[in-house]
Amino acid sequence: MDRSDPLALHLPDARATEALARRLAPRLEPGFVLYLSGDLGAGKTTFVRALLRALGFGGRVKSPSFSLLESYDLSKFRLYHFDFYRFDSGQDWLDAGFEEFIGAPNVAIVEWPERAAGTLPASDLHLFLRFAGDTAGEERIVEAVAGTERGRACLKALAPTDERC
Structure with a gap:
């Protein structure tokens, strides 16, 4: 399937990033794959933390920057983050042996998927987070791109009310 045209969203602060995660959370289902790209500090882990909270996870949410992978047992599925x-190429992904964690019955969220380009399965939804303007303030722009029909349904749900189909 062809990728969708990007949906651009303005997020004025961390609360708006968290609200976006809460809107996406009820649409996740086993097999869903979400990619998160963006500069360091752009809000990728903040987004995942809010998503997990919206899914009912009350424990500590750690960034997997050093461990590469964190897993969370939720009521409807296991989520792998x-x-x-730290990957240098797609070969690092292949050598890590993580393939079994992506796909049903799990949900997978991948930060920095471009570091394993060409080796990862397609995503349902890819969010590109970037700073709005020249400073590292709280304001962000998110571009959301769907890679599947399931991802397209998510785009409709994430669109501002006046843009929903």
């Missing part, structure tokens, strides 16, 4: 920042 990957961070490939």
Whole structure:
């Protein structure tokens, strides 16, 4: 399937990033794959933390920057949160042996998927988070791109009310 046209969203602060995660949370289902790209500090882990809270996880949410993978047992599925920042190539992904964690019955969220380009399965939804403007303030722009029909349904749910189909 062709990727969708990007949906651009303005997030004025961390609360808006968290609200976006809460809107996406009820649409996750086993097999869902979400990619998160963006500069260091752009809000990828903040987004995942809010998503997990919205899914009912009350424990500590750690960034997998050093461990590469954190897993969370939720009521409807297990969520695997990957961070490939330290990968040098797609071969690192293949050598890590994480393939079994992506796909049903799990949900996978991958930060820095571009570090394993060409070796990862396609995502349902890819969010590109970037700073709005020249400073590292709280304001962000998110571009959301769907890679599947399931991802397209998520785009509709994430669109501002006046843009929903």
